[in-house]
Amino acid sequence: MQVKQKNTIKRIVDVFLTVVLLCLMAYQVTGEALHEWLGIGMTALVIVHQILNAKWYGALLKGKYNALRILKTAVNLLLLLSFAVTALCGIAMSGHAVPFLYGMLPVSFARQFHLSLSHWSFVLMGLHLGIHIPVMTAKTADKKRSIMMAALGIIAATGLFFFLKNGIYNYLFFRVPFAFFDFEKAAALVFLENILILLFFAFTGTVLASVFKNKKTKKE
Numbered sequence: 766m767q768v769k770q771k772n773t774i775k776r777i778v779d780v781f782l783t784v785v786l787l788c789l790m791a792y793q794v795t796g797e798a799l800h801e802w803l804g805i806g807m808t809a810l811v812i813v814h815q816i817l818n819a820k821w822y823g824a825l826l827k828g829k830y831n832a833l834r835i836l837k838t839a840v841n842l843l844l845l846l847s848f849a850v851t852a853l854c855g856i857a858m859s860g861h862a863v864p865f866l867y868g869m870l871p872v873s874f875a876r877q878f879h880l881s882l883s884h885w886s887f888v889l890m891g892l893h894l895g896i897h898i899p900v901m902t903a904k905t906a907d908k909k910r911s912i913m914m915a916a917l918g919i920i921a922a923t924g925l926f927f928f929l930k931n932g933i934y935n936y937l938f939f940r941v942p943f944a945f946f947d948f949e950k951a952a953a954l955v956f957l958e959n960i961l962i963l964l965f966f967a968f969t970g971t972v973l974a975s976v977f978k979n980k981k982t983k984k985e
Contacts, residue, residue: 775817782810783890787963790887791955793946801855801862808852815845833977837896840970844889847882854879880944884936891963895970899978917968924965927958 785807792800815822825838856863857870858879902910928934935941 771817775814778810778814778817779894782807782814783894783963785810786887786890787956787959789883790959791952792944793948793950794952794955798861801859804852804855805862807848811845811848811852831977833974836973836977840889840892840896844886844893847886847889851879851882851886854882877939877942880936880942881939884933887959887963888937888966891966892970892973894963895967895972896974898967898971899974914971917964917971920961921965921968924961924963924968928962928965931958931962933962 785803788795789800789803789807795803821841828834830838854870854875856866857868857875858872859867902913905913932941932945936944
């Protein structure tokens with residue numbers, strides 16, 4: 766497979782991963798059965814993503830590690846771990862997609878870790894996307910890039926507001942045993958809030974990557 770074609774496939778898989786993740790985070794919109802099947806689809810996409818990035822894993826123990834590479838590696842590995850635990854715990858609670866695996870883990874344990882790690886997956890996915898933005902915009906004129914970052918920063922501030930308002934930090938740190946969903950909220954608003962929150966972490970990832978990249982350049 767040609768490099769250009771492989772990179773195109775990677776981008777398509779990344780887009781699907783992001784869209785499916787946003788749907789998974791909108792449980793009150795999809796309902797339980799569809800949520801489970803989306804989870805199965807997400808697991809399949811993650812596996813495909815890892816296969817496409819096999820070369821990256823092969824290079825993990827090679828070369829030098831600067832701050833930027835450490836950041837990228839840590840986020841990628843933590844994201845993979847959080848996806849894996851979320852999927853495993855989700856399967857252990859399945860009543861629709863794979864009901865024959867229900868109870869493979871203690872349900873109380875699976876519920877608590879599925880709740881927390883799914884939100885960590887969401888946060889880390891945002892960081893993962895943001896870390897790649899500086900590379901994607903490297904050829905963009907400085908003035909245009911600055912305007913883009915300023916606009917993203919304003920949007921990110923709104924995302925931070927909803928992150929705090931919806932109490933997502935409580936899920937991240939095991940402070941509550943169950944998720945609290947507003948089933949009266951319009952579907953469009955649910956998705957909009959989740960997109961804004963994801964963009965907040967994407968902006969955070971972009972800033973971190975830019976700072977670490979500048980440190981690398983100065984050292985060189």
